[in-house]
Amino acid sequence: MDKLKQLVEACIFAAETPLTLDRLCSILEAPRGDVRSALEALHQDYADEQRGFYLAEIADGYQFRTPAELAPFLRKLKKERATKFSRAAMETLAIIAYRQPITRAEIEYLRGVDSGGVMKTLLDKNLLRLLGKKDVPGRPLMYGTSRHFLELFGLRSLNDLPTLKEFSALDPELTDAQPLPPDDHDDR
């Protein structure tokens, strides 16, 4: 495989969007005719064999795509992909983990926003459990984290959660982020 073809293949592979002929020429600093022949040769290579992806021409550009008939497997791949927690979910989960047992009102107070939706998601994902009702008027439900929560985060027990003190020790700027400003903390 000649060098230019290799470069063209690598560029199309690594680019996030379809690459036009013009763009390829300017990146590779190669004459239009040569890049075009390299593209044609590549096209041929992929057409000759049943590969996992092919060189598609999209919106005047080139991109590797997977053939439509493989979609059912790729769907599984994407479904099984582990997603990251949203910021809201991570924040809510963190509050519950550190402050359990805790009621929804308390969580919402801390977060400053309605958290019903996020809490439902966390409950559906089996990360929370109910810890009974709080002994105050209205008897609100109290929440805590589940066993699955520990498994997901690879914790042996809740004691394995880093304490906030350890945490702020990592970041000198944050050491002021201590509790409330009560009378007794002027002694620094």
Place this chain on the structure above:
Amino acid sequence: MDKLKQLVEACIFAAETPLTLDRLCSILEAPRGDVRSALEALHQDYADEQRGFYLAEIADGYQFRTPAELAPFLRKLKKERATKFSRAAMETLAIIAYRQPITRAEIEYLRGVDSGGVMKTLLDKNLLRLLGKKDVPGRPLMYGTSRHFLELFGLRSLNDLPTLKEFSALDPELTDAQPLPPDDHDDR
């Protein structure tokens, strides 16, 4: 090209992170042996030709990657700059990579300087993970490198780390990379 090989190729291509053999088997619902042969055949295909990318083994999984020598052209494709590491950050990362699980006090003993800020940066970049707490008084947090660390440096596993140069024996107890003299550095 047989069907399974085509599917394996498509999955590895479409995935965002390296795919392990286990995940490939579960997505494709195929026996381990078959998937493994397909992987080997693919590996061979890519090794035989100078292609724009090759099948790399990263973090116990498989991923297509471009060869490093094409970097000068490919960098032009990318807008965002790659993560940079200060010397202090790289030093800390190296120590953690080889000595994990390791506590902050141990790292600081080895480096001779406070390392909280650097460690926070590495944690924020998702290169470290917390490995629970050490079973010694004070239960300090233990740190190790993350999967993302392997991906970033293109390592198959921690066994792929470059070997440490052994220092010639001044004292036999020096050569085994066993737990450090952890806390005894405050008193001198």
Place this chain on the structure above:
Amino acid sequence: MSIEIRLENFSGPLDLLLHLIKSNEMDIYDIRIVEITEQYLNIIEQMKRLDLDIAGEFLLMAATLVHIKSRMLLPMSDEISDDEGEDPREELIKRLLEYQRYKEVSELFQQLPRLDRDVFTGYISAAELFPTEPDEDDILAAEVYQLASAFHRLLKDRPVEIFHEVVQETLSVSDYIERILDSLLHCRRKGLRDFFHQRSSRAELVVTFLAMLELVRMRMVNVEQVEPFSEVWLSLAVSEHELNTAQAQEALSDYG
């Protein structure tokens, strides 16, 4: 030693020491401690003269060097050599050797082909593959650090460390509920921070907070916020008239 040595070019005192040993062509196993100590102290001295901040670690190492030097100069009596027979430099040598290994390896790390700098990958996003399907049943990926970090960020902006405090009986939540309602009757909207006065005791802060939670729970007070992490505003959720209804009074009477 050359003037252009700058501490910030060294990642720590061990790094500086290694540099000195190397530029003096010494063997780590046999450091000429008098010479090295003198050079090290000179550098620290120069920095001081230039009025530069010297990190504590560099000063600590200076002290260590001086200590080793003095022990080397002491005549070794037979008595001492039983307990302290080992080379006073040994601990330092160990640390230098160990540090040197990681320093070398970290230089190697800098050169390893790095993702998105030297090597690149391609992938197809789910949105590209299946533009019409929203993804639902995702498996969650999580790390403890991200969890702790979320909570820490929250407390940093809004430090409320009080759920598990024991409230002293002398302060009644219902008093504070009334105070809050009272002040909200006078101004329609009040920032949360305004309720927590600098002079308040810790217990008062706790009770004020509990009173707020109760008011929110009873839906007598609205809590609003323009965007996450901005000021929280409290306002009355009920009219002045409703405040005096039997139901409200009953709810309030549970406290005190």
